[in-house]
Amino acid sequence: MDIAVLGVGNRARKYLSCLPENVRVSCLVEPEDIRLRQAAARHNVPPENCYSNPDDFFAQQHPGLEAVIIAAPDKLHVPLALSCVERGWHVLLEKPAATSEEQYLMLLNAADNAKVYVGVCLELRLHPFFRRIRELAAELGPISRIDHEEHIGPDRMAHTFVRGLWSQKAATGPIFLSKCCHDADFLLWLTGAKSAGEVHSRGAITRFRSSNAPEGAAGRCVDCPLERECPYSAVDLYSRRGAWTSGFDVPEGQTLADVIDEELRNGRYGRCVYHCDNDVFDTQTVTAVLDDGMRINMHLEGTSMQEGRVTQIIGERGMVLAEGGRVSLLLDGSVVASAEDDYSALNDAPLHAGADAALLRDFFESVACGREPVASLRSAYPGHQLCFLAGH
Numbered sequence: 001m002d003i004a005v006l007g008v009g010n011r012a013r014k015y016l017s018c019l020p021e022n023v024r025v026s027c028l029v030e031p032e033d034i035r036l037r038q039a040a041a042r043h044n045v046p047p048e049n050c051y052s053n054p055d056d057f058f059a060q061q062h063p064g065l066e067a068v069i070i071a072a073p074d075k076l077h078v079p080l081a082l083s084c085v086e087r088g089w090h091v092l093l094e095k096p097a098a099t100s101e102e103q104y105l106m107l108l109n110a111a112d113n114a115k116v117y118v119g120v121c122l123e124l125r126l127h128p129f130f131r132r133i134r135e136l137a138a139e140l141g142p143i144s145r146i147d148h149e150e151h152i153g154p155d156r157m158a159h160t161f162v163r164g165l166w167s168q169k170a171a172t173g174p175i176f177l178s179k180c181c182h183d184a185d186f187l188l189w190l191t192g193a194k195s196a197g198e199v200h201s202r203g204a205i206t207r208f209r210s211s212n213a214p215e216g217a218a219g220r221c222v223d224c225p226l227e228r229e230c231p232y233s234a235v236d237l238y239s240r241r242g243a244w245t246s247g248f249d250v251p252e253g254q255t256l257a258d259v260i261d262e263e264l265r266n267g268r269y270g271r272c273v274y275h276c277d278n279d280v281f282d283t284q285t286v287t288a289v290l291d292d293g294m295r296i297n298m299h300l301e302g303t304s305m306q307e308g309r310v311t312q313i314i315g316e317r318g319m320v321l322a323e324g325g326r327v328s329l330l331l332d333g334s335v336v337a338s339a340e341d342d343y344s345a346l347n348d349a350p351l352h353a354g355a356d357a358a359l360l361r362d363f364f365e366s367v368a369c370g371r372e373p374v375a376s377l378r379s380a381y382p383g384h385q386l387c388f389l390a391g392h
């Protein structure tokens, strides 16, 4: 199957590393020259099929092209996907599928009219741990309440939502949509709900604001006398620990250390977390009251030092507790657990513990066999709707 990839950044590179064998990349679209050249070399895509501008790509016919992976920035998802489905190409679209409900429904409608499949990269649906949670939740009988917390963790919070590309609503949409659409999708998928019901939401920037800067903090970590004691130090994150550096492009003739050094001195990722231009919340609480009265309480926490999700699902027969890769089922007051319920070894496993590859396999199989993907645009609507209603 011939496919095109639109947007060859971090996510696309991960998908390209685990494509099924029968899938061939025939076109690439990416404005950053270095990314385009590196991906073209790695996947043997000839220069005439490499585009730095989507308009030039869409201006050509591309006979034989069947499907497209879209991993461009969030606000471009719907415009790019519309152009693809109008040409009869199936689309695997990064999350969030859209940044507004209106756009989401427009795309859903266009995909129906064109009779193509749109899959959404909501890999929790294919992640072994989350699949187990869903299986155990099915033992509970009718569910009355779910409490779910997502702790973003200090590194991801600083890199992505304070210093990085998801720190400003106007550029990407609210944080609840960009971060918790996975969670909202998983929970509503688990319950089988067709709509998000009534949604209440409150949030704030409680930590990452200039009024919270410690006395004496400099504008950049490299200049900061407090750098060694700050949990958000960019010097520590990128230079000493070498974490979160996969998005830094290394031009020919330079080393990663050179690039990090330049970024720390002059780039967005070297800024003090208390002196950035972030305007997305770092804490938010959202409650959805579904049509049957079930309550889903969700909390996004960007200020804690932990990373991970904590979920409690209460049903008529008992409860499911999931935390840190471990899940247990409590029925009639007693714990029903086994060694199989410890998935913590997968916590840091690459490519979302195999879920990325499973997502690709499922999508391309769906195209080949003519069935909806597991995480289809249609079935992902309630979770996205919850996020749109949570707003901010």
Ligand SMILES: NC(=O)c1ccc[n+]([C@@H]2O[C@H](COP(=O)([O-])OP(=O)(O)OC[C@H]3O[C@@H](n4cnc5c(N)ncnc54)[C@H](O)[C@@H]3O)[C@@H](O)[C@H]2O)c1
Pocket (backbone or CB within 6 Å): 006, 007, 008, 009, 010, 011, 012, 029, 030, 031, 032, 035, 053, 054, 071, 072, 073, 074, 076, 094, 095, 096, 121, 122, 123, 165, 178, 247
């Ligand atoms: N499924 C997940 O778990 C997950 C995780 C992280 C990010 N994402 C989503 O994946 C998408 C990409 O995120 P990323 O981390 O790879 O970001 P990224 O910035 O590394 O990659 C995006 C790429 O799109 C390119 N681009 C910009 N304008 C374009 C255009 N007009 N046409 C084609 N390409 C264009 C950028 O140059 C960049 O290389 C985002 O929508 C993000 O929300 C999903």
